[in-house]
Amino acid sequence: MAYVVTENCIKCKYTDCVDVCPVDCFHEGPNFLVIDPGECIDCTLCVAECPANAIFAEDDVPVDQRQFIALNAELAKQWKVIVEKKAAPADADEWRDVKDKLRLLER
Ligand code: SF4
Ligand code: SF4
Structure with a gap:
C-alpha cells in the first residue's frame, strides 16, 4: 500500500x-504534488x-477520488522530487475547498 495525494x-x-516525509517520496508538478x-x-x-x-491511505481514498491512485504513480515518474517546504501559491487558501479541480491540473 502507499499514501495518495488527492484533488x-x-x-x-x-x-x-x-x-x-522520512523517505523523500513527494514529487512536484506545476500546481500539485x-x-x-x-x-x-x-x-x-x-x-x-x-x-x-x-492525503489518504490507498485503501481509504474516497470513491470519487480513486483515479488519483494511478495519477500519483504516473506523475511521480515524470516530476522531480521535492525535499523542502516552500511558499504556497498566493491564492492557495482561495482554492482550498473548491471541488472539481482535476480539470485544473497542470502537467
Ligand atoms: S510521509 Fe507520507 S508519503 Fe512519506 S513515507 Fe510517510 S506516508 Fe508515505
Ligand atoms: S502539498 Fe500541501 S496541499 Fe498538497 S498534499 Fe502536501 S500539504 Fe497537502
Missing part, C-alpha cells in the same frame, strides 16, 4: 507534507500535516 491539493500545494507509491513506507506522518486534508 484538494490541486492549486493549494502548501508543501507542509514534504518536511515530515504526488507521492511515489514505490517509495512511500506508510509512516502516516504526512496525513496530519496537510492543511487541505488531501
Whole structure:
C-alpha cells in the first residue's frame, strides 16, 4: 500500500507534507504534488500535516477520488522530487475547498 495525494491539493500545494516525509517520496508538478507509491513506507506522518486534508491511505481514498491512485504513480515518474517546504501559491487558501479541480491540473 502507499499514501495518495488527492484533488484538494490541486492549486493549494502548501508543501507542509514534504518536511515530515522520512523517505523523500513527494514529487512536484506545476500546481500539485504526488507521492511515489514505490517509495512511500506508510509512516502516516504526512496525513496530519496537510492543511487541505488531501492525503489518504490507498485503501481509504474516497470513491470519487480513486483515479488519483494511478495519477500519483504516473506523475511521480515524470516530476522531480521535492525535499523542502516552500511558499504556497498566493491564492492557495482561495482554492482550498473548491471541488472539481482535476480539470485544473497542470502537467
Ligand atoms: S500539504 Fe497537502 S496541499 Fe500541501 S502539498 Fe502536501 S498534499 Fe498538497
Ligand atoms: S506516508 Fe510517510 S513515507 Fe508515505 S508519503 Fe507520507 S510521509 Fe512519506
